Amino acid sequence: MIAECIGCGCTDMCACVSEDGPCYWLRVDYSRGEGVCSCCSERVAEWDAEIGRKSIDDQFIELMDALDGYDSPEAISQRLAELQGPIRELAAACRQTVLFNRAQVEFQSTKTDIELRPMEGGSLFAVWYLLMDRIARSPTKFHMRSSVRILLPLVADFLPEDPNA
Template sequence: MKLRDQMTELFNRFGDVEVVTRDMLVAQADMIRDIGAKCRETGLFKHSQEQFDEFVAAIEADTPAEDRLVQSWTWLMNRIVQAPTSLHMNGAIVLTMPIVERYLPEETGPGLIVIPECDAYAPVGCMALKEIVSERQQWPEGATCATQEADGEVLYWDAPVEAVIEGRHKGVKDGMISHIGIKHQVDAWYADDDKLQLARDWITAVVTPEQINFS
């Protein structure tokens, strides 16, 4: 896959959100590392090592360690938006994605992501949450929407969708129940107990029955 196509896929995985969080970036660590590796192999990067080092020095001088991942992503987005041509945009990606990669947490195993302050995790797959939920071919009575936990469990809620969307943005580290309340959970389901996986958009996705394809 070409570098630009990979970046497009990365943006698609984040979905339509106003802010990309640290947890969202960590969830896509494998793709970010792959993109970063390709960037470092380009002639542009190899001939711009001094500029890259200056970028890193600037971030590390002004930004606390825990904020550098998000700051480097914000820096990249600003450079893409301000790029006058597609050539400049590609250059911004090549020089900045390795910085984003630099501040990812250390890997803990192939294909695994780490959710801060959370011991349970599952591999991130290529399916969207609505596709995973569609595989069940049924929708619990009274449920307004569904989300996914860090261990791959799909939770169904009877709370207003707007409330669940708000809770989804807060519930990555400590789970949705702490934000929505156990009284609003009407069902739970694992797509495959033997091969658990996270949806590519699990951090942001809130699936409603209208989105499900019941064949």
């Protein structure tokens, strides 16, 4: 199904074009065939209120706040395990994005690499560190947001089933 922006009516096949280039989805639900494009950011609050959930960006900010003050690999891994409910929920939202679906080759390659190589601090810390590194090295806000959407599901994949593990 092709989604249409609730603001301007653009679609996957016919994007808006501004001085910054073509638009991209800020929110999209292909099952409903609707979304909010980057040229209609003023409609995001309306979208979020209608579906009753926070944006990926807002959820990630809350996650970062919940990790504030945890410095060592062990402490970070333990805290991530304690926060697995919100992390899994956020990862599920990330997995629904077009960006995540288009990055499957990178996602699978990175997952395999982490599974095959023992890393200092363990796999969960390694993937969290990778996400933080990608965000820190991002040249633009778009790249930062993309890093979260592509790599946070990988963090969820490496969470232990038992938060006390």
